[in-house]
Amino acid sequence: MSKQLGFLHNSEKCVGCRGCEMACKNEYQTDATPQWRKVFQLNEDAFSLPTRMFFSMACNHCAHPECLRVCPVEAYTKRDDGIVIHDPNRCIGCRLCTMACPYDRPQFNPAKKKVEKCNLCYQRIDKGEKPACVAACIPGALELVEINDSLDQKTGVLKTLPGLPSPKITTPSIRFIGPKQGKQIRRD
Amino acid sequence: MGDWEWPLILFTVLGQIAVGIILMLWWLDRSRDHLNTKLFKQGVNVSGILLALALLASLFHLGHPEAAYRALAHLGSSWLSREILLFLLTFLAWIYLFWQSRQQAISRILESGATPITTSEIAAGVQQTDNRSLGLGITSVLGLLGIASSAMIYVLPRVPAWNNVGPVLFFLLTTGLLGALCTLVLGTKLLQPVQKNLLLKWSLGCTILSLLLYVVYGSLLSGSAEGSLTLSFLLNSPLFWARALLGWLAPLLLLVSLLRNSQVEKPNLILIVTLLVCLGEVLGRALFYLSAVGIHINALF
Ligand code: SF4
Ligand code: SF4
Numbered sequence: 288m289s290k291q292l293g294f295l296h297n298s299e300k301c302v303g304c305r306g307c308e309m310a311c312k313n314e315y316q317t318d319a320t321p322q323w324r325k326v327f328q329l330n331e332d333a334f335s336l337p338t339r340m341f342f343s344m345a346c347n348h349c350a351h352p353e354c355l356r357v358c359p360v361e362a363y364t365k366r367d368d369g370i371v372i373h374d375p376n377r378c379i380g381c382r383l384c385t386m387a388c389p390y391d392r393p394q395f396n397p398a399k400k401k402v403e404k405c406n407l408c409y410q411r412i413d414k415g416e417k418p419a420c421v422a423a424c425i426p427g428a429l430e431l432v433e434i435n436d437s438l439d440q441k442t443g444v445l446k447t448l449p450g451l452p453s454p455k456i457t458t459p460s461i462r463f464i465g466p467k468q469g470k471q472i473r474r475d
Numbered sequence: 476m477g478d479w480e481w482p483l484i485l486f487t488v489l490g491q492i493a494v495g496i497i498l499m500l501w502w503l504d505r506s507r508d509h510l511n512t513k514l515f516k517q518g519v520n521v522s523g524i525l526l527a528l529a530l531l532a533s534l535f536h537l538g539h540p541e542a543a544y545r546a547l548a549h550l551g552s553s554w555l556s557r558e559i560l561l562f563l564l565t566f567l568a569w570i571y572l573f574w575q576s577r578q579q580a581i582s583r584i585l586e587s588g589a590t591p592i593t594t595s596e597i598a599a600g601v602q603q604t605d606n607r608s609l610g611l612g613i614t615s616v617l618g619l620l621g622i623a624s625s626a627m628i629y630v631l632p633r634v635p636a637w638n639n640v641g642p643v644l645f646f647l648l649t650t651g652l653l654g655a656l657c658t659l660v661l662g663t664k665l666l667q668p669v670q671k672n673l674l675l676k677w678s679l680g681c682t683i684l685s686l687l688l689y690v691v692y693g694s695l696l697s698g699s700a701e702g703s704l705t706l707s708f709l710l711n712s713p714l715f716w717a718r719a720l721l722g723w724l725a726p727l728l729l730l731v732s733l734l735r736n737s738q739v740e741k742p743n744l745i746l747i748v749t750l751l752v753c754l755g756e757v758l759g760r761a762l763f764y765l766s767a768v769g770i771h772i773n774a775l776f
Pocket of ligand 1: 346347348349351352353355387389390391393404
């Protein structure tokens with residue numbers, strides 16, 4: 288693998304509008320229940336000052352993907368650019384990957400009786416376009432980035448947020464710019 | 476929390492009984508002519524039926540059972556692929572055993588002591604017994620490896636309650652316990668008293684070990700937040716207490732009483748113990764799936 292693509296999410300900019308979720312559903316016309324990308328609200332008491340902030344998460348195209356390890360049919364492959372692709376044509380719907388992924392990102396589609404997940408819009412990336420979610424994010428909170436040491440050394444870039452599973456399990460390819468404590472964005 | 480995974484409960488428990496019976500037959504066959512030919516035949520038939528039912532049940536877990544053959548594609552890292560391969564190999568070895576069980580006519584002549592027996596008949600009988608033992612050994616080893624692979628599927632870093640040696644030990648103990656009890660039921664009239672006694676002692680040992688293991692396992696669960704949730708689910712579930720009563724306590728008392736009065740034949744009591752343990756193991760396996768809590772995103776929505 289020559290590089291590792293991933294997401295950088297800036298909770299400082301995110302307003303929790305769910306535009307990324309909708310852009311993803313729209314791009315792939317997915318069925319009602321599977322949610323490849325999902326916007327979460329951080330627990331308000333996770334910080335010393337009450338903080339109402341959001342983060343958006345799809346598949347994290349992990350460096351050590353558990354989904355890929357456990358899948359019996361090799362439905363998962365990891366490309367040279369680090370994107371973890373799920374091939375629904377191979378999937379037999381055993382749901383083992385849904386048990387193994389700590390982020391619950393492979394989602395079982397009861398209508399198709401198969402699993403599906405975000406493939407990081409690899410077909411758009413191959414054409415030089417941004418992933419649909421990134422392109423749709425109005426405040427520019429979601430970015431496609433290369434995960435490497437120089438990114439990790441930047442001030443304010445975090446590997447995890449309160450409430451997320453330990454990154455040690457799968458080494459997810461997502462980074463965060465954390466929320467400013469005490470800031471509250473109201474969406475309700 | 477997990478779901479009632481009926482196909483997986485049936486697949487694992489039935490597969491483990493099937494392999495357990497073969498394992499016990501192999502053990503009884505360790506010195507030549509100790510295994511009654513009729514028992515061998517019955518054991519092979521029953522374990523074959525159970526193995527076939529187990530494999531059939533496993534298909535119902537899949538969204539696309541028609542493509543189940545593809546599950547062999549990822550032997551490099553998927554324990555599910557390895558499990559399927561080993562169970563298919565066990566089934567092939569069972570076919571060899573089945574064929575062997577049809578060839579046991581001469582052994583039966585030897586057993587019945589019918590005369591006259593020629594030296595070539597004796598040699599053929601000895602050869603058959605050797606082949607039988609080899610077949611039982613190969614099937615047992617493949618089956619045990621298949622069961623260990625089944626258990627390894629659940630050793631997932633995401634699920635702390637499973638991410639340990641527990642699943643492997645639980646699955647192997649079910650195999651040993653139900654294998655011995657079902658062999659006792661099959662061999663009510665065909666086992667020698669000393670063999671019955673050994674199988675009863677083995678069953679008691681497995682029950683005690685299973686109970687002790689669970690106590691240790693339960694006390695280790697509180698080491699993680701998800702494990703603690705599993706523990707409190709178990710302790711608050713009436714199913715768990717039913718499992719403890721029917722699958723551990725009652726069989727424990729009945730087995731001790733059977734061993735104390737081993738001179739008296741009590742086939743009905745053995746049948747009751749076997750049914751209780753079967754029920755206990757099915758409930759235990761259901762709880763194994765129901766109580767699993769995975770590490771997940773802890774956010775508001
Ligand atoms: S986030 Fe889950 S589905 Fe995506 S690569 Fe990681 S383990 Fe696999
Ligand atoms: S559900 Fe599909 S993709 Fe997931 S492990 Fe099973 S076969 Fe592989």
